[in-house]
Amino acid sequence: MKTAEKIMRKKTAIKDEMDKSLPKAQSDSLWRQATVRLDEYLNRYSDLTKGVRLHTDNKILSMAAVYLTLKDVTGQETAYKIVEDAAINKCAGIEKTLRRLTKLPGMRSLFIKIWDPLTKKVFGAKSGFQNMFYPKRKGEYRMDVTVCPYCRYLTELGCPELTRIFCENDERIYGNLPGIRFERTGTLGKGADRCDFFIKRE
Secondary structure (H helix, E strand, O other): OHHHHHHHHOOHHHHHHHHHHOOHHHHHHHHHHHHHHHHHHHHHOOOOOHHHHHHHHHHHHHHHHHHHHHHHHHOHHHHHHHHHHHHHHHHHHHHHHHHHHHOOOOHHHHHHHHHHHHHHHHOOHHHOOEEEEOOOEOOEEEEEEEEOHHHHHHHHOOOHHHHHHHHHHHHHHHOOOOOEEEEOOOOHHHOOOOEEEEEEEO
């Protein structure tokens, strides 16, 4: 239970949205219920590899636990809006930081270069993904994801619709950075056969 509580303490964006949308006593009660549910999920998936658990423990399972707990009481529409709004607000903060960084000299080129080692380490086979990596070209990076643990585990937990939020988080964070073009034609979470990433320095 301690691990679940530690993870939930970091989910302030979701709790803030719950507090805005629900009476405080109800929000607090549902938060405790979601923490118990997260603990159950962590135990259910405790045998996953470290790379996969980087995504399940810190993102997938906690969002599913909150969403499904809310859904039981508020219905799907309200539950989805709460977790989606939390994601939007969190991404806005990340994008603001990246916008500031990519304005610095040389940072746009560095931003493109780090995508190859970053994706292979954090979003590669050891983390439960299957990818198609394209030949490197100066000033751009291209990759497709053909198997995604977000799709797999959110589907197993009964809330595949949450995958769309994680897909859209990429667009929220990378879609409007100065001097960086981010293109995508589809994602697994939205019914495509792959999630395509194309990032180019302009």
